[in-house]
Amino acid sequence: MTTSEPVFHTNPMSRGRIVRWMLEELGVEYRTVVQEYGRSMKSPEYLAINPMGKVPALQHRGAVVTEAAAICTYLADAFPQAGLAPAVDDPLRGPYLRWMFFAAGPVEAAVSANALGLLPPPEKAAFVGYGSFEQTIDALEVAATSASPWLLGERFSAADVYVGSQVDFGLMFGSIPERPAFAAWAERLRGREAYKRAKAMDDALMPAKG
The missing domain is CATH 3.40.30.10 (Glutaredoxin)
Known part of the structure; x- marks a missing residue:
């Protein structure tokens, strides 16, 4: 097609x-x-x-x-x-890709493993890309805290859609812990007309x- x-x-x-x-x-x-x-x-x-x-x-x-x-x-x-995406020669392209793939990799894997009760014991944490659930959520909070109002500052991007959806869904289903930075970002995302x-x-x- x-x-x-x-x-x-x-x-x-x-x-x-x-x-x-x-x-x-x-x-x-x-x-x-x-x-x-x-x-x-x-x-x-x-x-x-x-x-x-x-x-x-x-x-x-x-x-x-x-x-x-x-x-x-x-x-x-x-x-x-x-x-919705910085150009290849835009300095924001790096942070944009960083958070997109952080959410697709460590966040998705850690949240799923936690929900299924399949997190590795601490001595085996180095075998998985996310390390630990707590470490992953703390890093995700860094992204949410920097979202002022969006991940790339004043510029809304596809990273807000994808990474923000992980936070939005996680808060709704209880798979991501309630934290002020998560709640504030999710509220801004839910206010968008396209959302x-x-x-x-x-x-x-x-x-x-x-």
Whole structure:
């Protein structure tokens, strides 16, 4: 498939919510395809797009991009007019990439391991990239504290979408501890119009209760 319009594969109960927000921040036209757990996600057609059988996934200009952090990074570069990524020669490019991949690596791994009760004992901490849950959360707090108002200062970026989503989700589900810097940043993020639009769109796709 080759198209200039992004095709967004998602499910409202997934990390696809992060990518939806990113797309809304970009302000571009895109097509949404909702994939169902255990059904269309495992179909031969979708497995040809993402062999993991998971969402989100993005098709754009003949390319397939998976993993929420990669999709956000890709979209910010593919649509530079939105100004959501520093240019390669911009000094802010370093901090931008640092926090994006810190959230995708150590934060994701540490939070998941903690939730599952699979954290390594202290003497084995050197075997995992995040070291310890506490160390990772402390480093994430450094990022949140520097977000004044955003990770790159006055400039909102895809890093706020992706890293901020980790904090936002973590506070909602209790997987990240309540800290003033986290709460203040999350409040600013939730006030963005693109965040509100994306949330409303995904909430409308949730299965009806009853």
